[in-house]
Amino acid sequence: MFTMRPATEDDVTGVAEMIRARCGWQEQRGLESWREEVDDLAGQAGSGFMWLLEDGGRVVGCTTVTTHSPPKDWTPEEAADPALYLFTTVTDPAYREHKPGTLIAxxxxxxxxxxxxxxxxxxxxxxxxxxxxxxxxxxxxxxxxRSAGHLYLLARRAERLDLDALGLMTV
Incomplete structure (x- = not known):
């Protein structure tokens, strides 16, 4: 059973280790990684916005969740619709077969x-x-x-799901 819970400052080290594992996986495949930003990304664990996916206490994924839209991404009309916004979702490549990114989503x-x-x-x-x-x-x-590149914006309607059937619980 996987668990989703809010991250705390005590999680920074575990989050950093997981992100470094992802960076290594990306770099082995010739993909861009967050190697230079690991400490900044892991430091978000104490922000109150990061959530962790865990397996038996091991951090296997993280995502940052807010209730407000980045100003340039969505129109004021779109931003007026109540939504959650996911940022910087990272997962441990050792858990790929369990689809941790899909569980987080x-x-x-x-x-x-x-x-x-x-x-x-x-x-x-x-x-x-x-x-x-x-x-x-x-x-x-x-x-x-954008100056950072071509940005793709996606959305999915909120709906109640059977998280137990997915092997996921929230703490």
Whole structure:
């Protein structure tokens, strides 16, 4: 059984180790990684916005969740719809067979519904991630050119899901 729980400052080391494992996996495949930002990303564990996916106390994934839209991403009308926004989701490649990224995404869909929100929204800069997020039920809503690259914005309607059937519980 996997567990989703809010991260705390005590989790920084475990989150950093998991992110470094992901960086190594990405680099072995010639993909960009967050190697230079590991400490900053892991430091978000104490922000009150990061959630962890754990297996028996081991951090196997994390995501940052907010209730407000990045100002340039969504129009004021879109931002007025209650939503959760996922940022910087990272998972341990050793757990790939368990699809931790999908578990995190589905947890967010259920969490948004439990909070009375209509949407879960996320963005990414890689078309391969768009395809992956589409397998999780997210739809590509729009694209924007940014100084950081071409941004893809996706959304999925919130709905209650049977997290127990997925082997996931929230603490």
């Amino acid at each position: 589905l947890w967010a869909v259920d969490q948004a519904a439990r909070q009375g929100r209509q949407w879960v929204r996320r963005g990414c800069y890689f078309p391969e991630l768009v395809k992956y997020y589409e397998t999780q039920g997210y739809d590509l809503i729009k694209e924007q050119d």
